[in-house]
Amino acid sequence: MSDTANSLNRYAHICGWGTAVPDNILTNAELSRMVDTTDDWIVNRTGIKQRYIANDKETTASLGVKAAKSALDTANISPNVLDLIIVATSTPEHNFPSTASIIQDELGARNAGAFDMAAACTGFVYALTVAGQIIQSGSMNTILVIGSETLSKIVNWEDRSTCVLFGDGAGAFVLQGSEVPGGILSSVLRSDGSGGDLLKVPAGGSAIPASYDSLRDNLHTITMNGREVFRFATRVMADACREVVNEAGLTMNDIDFIVPHQANVRIIEAAARNLDLPLDMFIMNMDRYGNTSAASIPLALCEAVAENKIKPYNNLVFVAFGGGLTWGATLVTWDVTTTTSHNQLWHKLRRQALYRVARIRSTIRRGTRTLEGVLWGGEEMSDK
Numbered sequence: 001m002s003d004t005a006n007s008l009n010r011y012a013h014i015c016g017w018g019t020a021v022p023d024n025i026l027t028n029a030e031l032s033r034m035v036d037t038t039d040d041w042i043v044n045r046t047g048i049k050q051r052y053i054a055n056d057k058e059t060t061a062s063l064g065v066k067a068a069k070s071a072l073d074t075a076n077i078s079p080n081v082l083d084l085i086i087v088a089t090s091t092p093e094h095n096f097p098s099t100a101s102i103i104q105d106e107l108g109a110r111n112a113g114a115f116d117m118a119a120a121c122t123g124f125v126y127a128l129t130v131a132g133q134i135i136q137s138g139s140m141n142t143i144l145v146i147g148s149e150t151l152s153k154i155v156n157w158e159d160r161s162t163c164v165l166f167g168d169g170a171g172a173f174v175l176q177g178s179e180v181p182g183g184i185l186s187s188v189l190r191s192d193g194s195g196g197d198l199l200k201v202p203a204g205g206s207a208i209p210a211s212y213d214s215l216r217d218n219l220h221t222i223t224m225n226g227r228e229v230f231r232f233a234t235r236v237m238a239d240a241c242r243e244v245v246n247e248a249g250l251t252m253n254d255i256d257f258i259v260p261h262q263a264n265v266r267i268i269e270a271a272a273r274n275l276d277l278p279l280d281m282f283i284m285n286m287d288r289y290g291n292t293s294a295a296s297i298p299l300a301l302c303e304a305v306a307e308n309k310i311k312p313y314n315n316l317v318f319v320a321f322g323g324g325l326t327w328g329a330t331l332v333t334w335d336v337t338t339t340t341s342h343n344q345l346w347h348k349l350r351r352q353a354l355y356r357v358a359r360i361r362s363t364i365r366r367g368t369r370t371l372e373g374v375l376w377g378g379e380e381m382s383d384k
Helices: 039-046 060-075 099-107 120-137 193-198 212-216 226-247 265-275 293-306 344-383
Strands: 011-020 024-027 050-053 084-088 113-117 142-150 168-178 183-191 257-260 314-322 326-334
Touching (some): 011 060, 039 265, 060 084, 060 168, 084 099, 084 120, 120 142, 120 183, 120 314, 168 183, 193 226, 257 293
Parallel strands (some): 257 314
Antiparallel strands (some): 011 168, 314 326
């Protein structure tokens, strides 16, 4: 899946980016009062010092909406321009409707399709690849890709092997088509379902529907074989990096930074040794965010951009692994081709007005459906 196969000469560029995190922070010291652990134990094994935790009112969709609005502000485009919204998440609002559809309604992106991507921690790489391929095909031009998670809601807070790892947050990219070479150059997506039991939430699907027993046994929370996942991750991250670079016709010497899934600092250190690269080529922020699954790559990348680490025309590799088992990588040239405007304040005010209109329109549509149900619902049932 490289740009060499792009016969239409269309390129998918990242032109907007944004993030959102909950207000609450949970430190390792606070965790040590909840489970049998210490700050030293967590830091030495994971590199994590704190994580953001959603409150009862903060959800995967609400965080996703905030990140999306920030990304649209950066791109300086209206939600009406969006052709598609893809949300990568392991913690959707519901089995259905999709979280993407809920976000589409909140944004007032009335011309956009919407769906969720379920590939665990690799979900953002999968979603970015799909969006890039759609844009390169010429069928759509502007796509919003969001990674959003509230993993704290599916963590067993009595299991110190998992509850210390995960945090909540969201990140979003706006992708647009252009004839200017660059943007997404290549992608690699892989899966090995034989390892599905190593990292999963056992219950809540058709295999183990929700029941008294499943709730009693904590089967709706994350379970993980940490040792096996560690071995898997250290192998596939380096392999995926090499493969995606080779597919783009480049070498590792052409890469400026690698933005890995922020799971564990020891996994990233092992990947750096395997690739024979200095650790400062790897963008990391898991010390402050923990493992935010599909949100981790955009959260890390957006921080690096804000800190001015990422420069125009830098070659970046996004690489991730997760439940499935899944893994993948995407190579991007960060040249930031945007739809510029001289009056950004006016366009921001216009977007804010459109968000208000979207809420009103959604309320009116819900009310109309309720009224139609009162007026015609009983008659339709009696005709059957």
